[in-house]
Amino acid sequence: MQSNKLGWILLAPTLVILFFFGVLPFLYVVFVSFHQWNPFAASPEMIFNGAENFRRIVFDDAFLNSLGVTVAFVVFAVLSELIIGYLLAQAFMKEFPGKSIFRTIHTLPLIMAPIIVGSVWKLMTTPSIGIIPHYLDEWFGITMNIGTSAPAAFMTIVIMDIWHWTPLVTLTLIAALVSLPRDPFEQAQIDGANKVQTFWHITLPMIIPAVVATVFIRLMDALRTVDEVWMLTGGGPGSSTRFLGVHIFKEVFPKTNYGYGSTISVIVLYLTIVVCWLLYVSMLAPRKNRKG
Amino acid sequence: MNFALKVGVSALAMAVASSAAYADDAFWKEAAKPYQDVTLRGVTESTPPSNYIREVLAPEFEELTGIRVDIETTSWDQMYDKAIKDMEAGTGIYDMVFIEQDIVYSYLARDFLTDTTKLLADNPDLKAPTYSEDNFTTFADYFRGENGDLYGVPMEAFIKIYLYRTDLFNDAEIKAAFKEQTGRDLVPATTHAQYAEIAQFFTKWGEDHEMDLWGTTAQAHTGHPASWYEFFESIAPTFGVYNWGIDADNNYAASVANGGAMNSDEAKEAMKWWLSMRDIAPPESNASTWTEVGTTFGAGRVAQGLVYGENAGWIAADETKSLVVGNVGVALPPLQDGIMEEVEGGVGYIGYYDGGAFGIPSTSKSQEAAMLFLQYIGQDEVQPDWAVAAPRVTNKTTYDAPKVQAMNEELGGYYDLLRDKGYLFAGAPAYPFHAQVREATAPILYQILTGDLGPEEGLDQMAAKAESELTDLGYRK
Numbered sequence: 001m002q003s004n005k006l007g008w009i010l011l012a013p014t015l016v017i018l019f020f021f022g023v024l025p026f027l028y029v030v031f032v033s034f035h036q037w038n039p040f041a042a043s044p045e046m047i048f049n050g051a052e053n054f055r056r057i058v059f060d061d062a063f064l065n066s067l068g069v070t071v072a073f074v075v076f077a078v079l080s081e082l083i084i085g086y087l088l089a090q091a092f093m094k095e096f097p098g099k100s101i102f103r104t105i106h107t108l109p110l111i112m113a114p115i116i117v118g119s120v121w122k123l124m125t126t127p128s129i130g131i132i133p134h135y136l137d138e139w140f141g142i143t144m145n146i147g148t149s150a151p152a153a154f155m156t157i158v159i160m161d162i163w164h165w166t167p168l169v170t171l172t173l174i175a176a177l178v179s180l181p182r183d184p185f186e187q188a189q190i191d192g193a194n195k196v197q198t199f200w201h202i203t204l205p206m207i208i209p210a211v212v213a214t215v216f217i218r219l220m221d222a223l224r225t226v227d228e229v230w231m232l233t234g235g236g237p238g239s240s241t242r243f244l245g246v247h248i249f250k251e252v253f254p255k256t257n258y259g260y261g262s263t264i265s266v267i268v269l270y271l272t273i274v275v276c277w278l279l280y281v282s283m284l285a286p287r288k289n290r291k292g
Numbered sequence: 293m294n295f296a297l298k299v300g301v302s303a304l305a306m307a308v309a310s311s312a313a314y315a316d317d318a319f320w321k322e323a324a325k326p327y328q329d330v331t332l333r334g335v336t337e338s339t340p341p342s343n344y345i346r347e348v349l350a351p352e353f354e355e356l357t358g359i360r361v362d363i364e365t366t367s368w369d370q371m372y373d374k375a376i377k378d379m380e381a382g383t384g385i386y387d388m389v390f391i392e393q394d395i396v397y398s399y400l401a402r403d404f405l406t407d408t409t410k411l412l413a414d415n416p417d418l419k420a421p422t423y424s425e426d427n428f429t430t431f432a433d434y435f436r437g438e439n440g441d442l443y444g445v446p447m448e449a450f451i452k453i454y455l456y457r458t459d460l461f462n463d464a465e466i467k468a469a470f471k472e473q474t475g476r477d478l479v480p481a482t483t484h485a486q487y488a489e490i491a492q493f494f495t496k497w498g499e500d501h502e503m504d505l506w507g508t509t510a511q512a513h514t515g516h517p518a519s520w521y522e523f524f525e526s527i528a529p530t531f532g533v534y535n536w537g538i539d540a541d542n543n544y545a546a547s548v549a550n551g552g553a554m555n556s557d558e559a560k561e562a563m564k565w566w567l568s569m570r571d572i573a574p575p576e577s578n579a580s581t582w583t584e585v586g587t588t589f590g591a592g593r594v595a596q597g598l599v600y601g602e603n604a605g606w607i608a609a610d611e612t613k614s615l616v617v618g619n620v621g622v623a624l625p626p627l628q629d630g631i632m633e634e635v636e637g638g639v640g641y642i643g644y645y646d647g648g649a650f651g652i653p654s655t656s657k658s659q660e661a662a663m664l665f666l667q668y669i670g671q672d673e674v675q676p677d678w679a680v681a682a683p684r685v686t687n688k689t690t691y692d693a694p695k696v697q698a699m700n701e702e703l704g705g706y707y708d709l710l711r712d713k714g715y716l717f718a719g720a721p722a723y724p725f726h727a728q729v730r731e732a733t734a735p736i737l738y739q740i741l742t743g744d745l746g747p748e749e750g751l752d753q754m755a756a757k758a759e760s761e762l763t764d765l766g767y768r769k
Contacts, residue, residue, distance in 0.1 A: 039380055040398050040725055042766030062735065126584075128504075128575035147514050147578025148742055236515020237578070237742040239735050253373050254517075255731040 029262045037259035053263035063264060065239050066247035073243060074222045077161040081218060084162065085169025092174055110167045118231025121160045146233060150240035153233050157241055160228055169214050176210035212283050216276055223272050244268050316422055317356065323418055324357035327661035331360040334388035334650065335374050338365040339602060340682030341448040342390065345669060353668045359661050379404040384655040387662040391444045392648040393434050394720030400437055401724035406652040409441035411663050418660055423667035427687045434719050435649045444649025445666040446686035450601030451710055451717045452526050452644045454626065456480050459619040460595050466497065480623040484565055487626040494595035495572040509597025510573035511585045514741045518581035520734045523566060525644040525720065526598050530627045531562035534640040535721040538758065544768040547755035554755035563740065563747040590614035598625060600646065601706060605683035609702045621704040624713060641718035685710060725765050732761035
């Protein structure tokens with residue numbers, strides 16, 4: 001009883017901060033999402049409009065387009081990061097010359113702020129000036145213009161995200177791989193399992209919790225990507241890279257459409273929770289059932 | 293005049309000047325006494341004029357008055373975000389905010405700003421002897437409310453001009469080739485047809501001579517409002533489409549069907565011409581905002597272009613940034629036939645007169661101290677050095693300062709153009725819904741730029757979208 005009380009006392013400052021800087025703003029956003037509110041409208045005051053914003057969102061082409069490109073981005077980026085990250089983690093489990101230097105260089109993108117990453121990639125990809133379009137043209141005769149080509153802009157953002165965040169996946173998976181017991185692998189070797197079988201039936205089931213945690217982190221990050229995209233394409237060309245984060249930003253800040261922008265934010269949060277829950281159920285629940 | 297008289301007159305002049313300076317210093321020290329514990333906080337866009345305030349004027353003011361001044365220079369988006377949130381929430385964090393000319397009507401509509409004329413009238417002790425609203429150029433009128441009072445002290449003003457490379461335009465071989473090809477002399481264009489001819493010539497010249505040279509700039513980013521601004525503020529007016537094609541006196545109509553001009557034949561012609569120029573501009577144009585256009589020109593990659601005057605200074609004179617120093621000329625933008633006569637007659641404008649002011653939020657807790665600082669940066673005395681550091685003129689006497697005259701030579705006569713022809717240019721229309729309509733219609737413009745929509749269909753959609761947004765906002769009934 002005494003330690004329980006002490007625990008609450010120790011937790012209290014964090015809970016208070018969390019309440020004021022997390023829970024309260026969230027409740028306010030939910031409150032605003034049921035209002036029509038644009039301070040630069042003819043009627044700048046907040047007007048309650050029930051679920052009108054939520055009804056509108058279903059038929060909003062701009063939002064649905066943003067949702068579509070965001071889902072495509074998340075699938076491409078997170079899946080690629082997971083595969084490349086796992087391969088790199090396996091590579092780092094082995095000894096090879098220059099391993100420590102390579103590992104350090106490989107981790108460097110992680111310490112860069114997203115806005116810097118966007119700026120650097122913009123410099124590298126600006127048509128006719130950037131190093132990437134220059135050498136693509138010189139070596140392969142490929143014209144790359146992220147200002148006019150939607151696929152080029154989209155793929156550049158996916159590659160930029162992979163470059164930036166794969167090291168995180170690698171580090172997480174290294175930690176998981178290092179902690180695995182040796183016995184099951186030795187047993188599998190004795191039983192004659194090949195590498196694919198070993199991976200599928202032993203490695204993967206044992207690192208699934210780490211994989212799920214990593215996917216959760218990357219999924220949530222990818223769904224709210226703004227900074228890099230803002231710097232690199234501004235959401236263009238057209239609306240081809242106007243991901244949800246950028247769409248919300250444009251709706252809330254330049255357009256000052258606080259009511260509708262809050263509605264989109266609430267919906268995106270809801271979708272993120274649903275996607276994470278589905279992922280959790282599909283990846284971890286079968287494992288629990290097996291145990292049961 | 294004999295020697296003794298000359299010495300006497302000089303001594304008298306020096307004595308008067310030094311006593312006036314002493315009197316001025318005495319005013320600032322005396323007026324600042326009640327505010328010694330005040331720290332003024334301002335937020336502005338990171339531009340050369342704003343950086344000069346932060347690095348030079350604010351420290352000078354601090355030293356003179358003892359009032360501390362923190363000027364936060366940030367990106368254009370962040371600047372608005374911070375200022376609007378502060379004023380909307382009434383937190384009073386900022387005592388001074390940058391008011392770009394195009395947002396002032398939104399701020400005034402929300403009573404975000406302090407009436408500086410009234411503030412000084414109510415507090416005569418605050419009025420600096422060296423400050424007067426009469427000192428400002430007519431650009432200050434953009435920051436006056438309906439009562440005629442000033443709500444912001446102008447701090448930057450420039451026009452978007454037609455910049456061209458004098459070294460290329462005066463090159464004998466190029467001139468001869470141009471004459472042979474077109475039958476006319478190579479001189480800055482006055483019409484769109486001439487401009488296009490020159491642009492096509494130089495782009496071809498660059499190709500033929502394997503040079504990184506193109507005939508024109510284009511501020512045609514496919515995901516940034518800079519392209520929207522280039523079309524509606526710099527291109528469309530030269531075809532006779534003013535105020536974004538929205539008729540404020542006609543229920544804010546945008547479409548031709550309802551009495552607007554956003555999708556008029558003139559607007560469509562303007563769009564087609566602009567796209568044709570974009571197509572022969574450097575490849576980076578599709579990713580260029582106003583900053584990159586300046587960089588492209590400064591890198592010597594274009595022969596001519598429409599460039600914001602705030603960039604003209606470093607392009608023409610800063611050897612550490614520009615490769616075309618000493619080779620820059622300025623002219624008025626090319627126009628359709630009849631537009632100049634129309635504008636001279638008082639209808640419309642030929643280009644964008646941009647700039648901004650520093651205003652005091654109504655929510656500021658240190659309005660009097662902030663007013664002292666605004667007067668300090670609004671004095672004639674501080675203007676010449678400021679104009680040389682960042683090409684901007686807000687006070688009438690600045691044009692005549694020797695330093696500014698010298699700079700004018702380097703800039704190919706830019707300041708003369710600003711003074712003599714500035715009246716032909718105009719700021720953004722007096723709409724309180726500036727960013728809202730821009731953001732609603734910009735995605736359609738981006739689709740036009742990427743070729744997903746044709747110019748005619750796209751402008752029709754933009755006009756319809758503008759009207760629907762204005763209806764949602766409650767301005768269009």
